[in-house]
Amino acid sequence: GAVVSQHPSWVICKSGTSVKIECRSLDFQATTMFWYRQFPKQSLMLMATSNEGSKATYEQGVEKDKFLINHASLTLSTLTVTSAHPEDSSFYICSASGAAQETQYFGPGTRLLVL
Amino acid sequence: QKEVEQDPGPLSVPEGAIVSLNCTYSNSAFQYFMWYRQYSRKGPELLMYTYSSGNKEDGRFTAQVDKSSKYISLFIRDSQPSDSATYLCAMSGAGGSARQLTFGSGTQLTVLP
Numbered sequence: 001g002a003v004v005s006q007h008p009s010w011v012i013c014k015s016g017t018s019v020k021i022e023c024r025s026l027d028f029q030a031t032t033m034f035w036y037r038q039f040p041k042q043s044l045m046l047m048a049t050s051n052e053g054s055k056a057t058y059e060q061g062v063e064k065d066k067f068l069i070n071h072a073s074l075t076l077s078t079l080t081v082t083s084a085h086p087e088d089s090s091f092y093i094c095s096a097s098g099a100a101q102e103t104q105y106f107g108p109g110t111r112l113l114v115l
Numbered sequence: 116q117k118e119v120e121q122d123p124g125p126l127s128v129p130e131g132a133i134v135s136l137n138c139t140y141s142n143s144a145f146q147y148f149m150w151y152r153q154y155s156r157k158g159p160e161l162l163m164y165t166y167s168s169g170n171k172e173d174g175r176f177t178a179q180v181d182k183s184s185k186y187i188s189l190f191i192r193d194s195q196p197s198d199s200a201t202y203l204c205a206m207s208g209a210g211g212s213a214r215q216l217t218f219g220s221g222t223q224l225t226v227l228p
Contacts, residue, residue: 095158
């Protein structure tokens with residue numbers, strides 16, 4: 001149980017385009033979803049927390065107009081990187097937590113490369 | 116001082132060895148303690164989750180929590196090359212956003228065949 005999927009697993013795009021990453025909880029209802037960014041050999045950096053049906057809460061230093069997060073249902077959250085630039089290239093990971101869960105279950109991650 | 120300190124490693128052991136991974140924390144309000152395993156280019160996988168002091172065992176893995184010393188450990192018995200990964204400790208329950216995790220920096224483990 002507690003499976004989280006992400007799509008796509010990797011994406012290459014041109015500078016200036018927007019990229020959407022989907023995160024789905026497959027076998028439980030995710031009342032809260034989290035989006036992280038991870039640089040090589042570093043730990044996870046929390047970008048934002050979203051509760052189903054509410055606006056996301058962004059961490060300090062994360063541009064909410066740059067990283068649009070939508071959590072429209074209890075099984076789906078999306079992260080859209082708008083007008084992507086090479087410095088946005090990174091590994092993006094989502095996680096999900098259900099109403100009775102005190103931990104987070106992570107997706108497999110999406111590798112983004114902006115040329 | 117970071118809220119959660121984790122021995123960064125890297126740690127290299129022979130196959131079959133017992134591995135000990137450790138984290139200390141400064142915030143006594145943390146209530147829930149987790150260990151995640153992360154393979155290269157993959158998302159973290161939950162290994163162990165506990166919320167009380169003491170030991171919790173699952174197969175070759177034992178998680179130990181000592182709240183009085185603010186210290187948690189993960190022991191891996193009979194280590195295998197497939198255990199080679201980065202191990203992250205994580206904690207939550209200290210207020211703020213519910214279920215938000217505070218991570219250690221990770222320990223990179225290599226088990227040599």
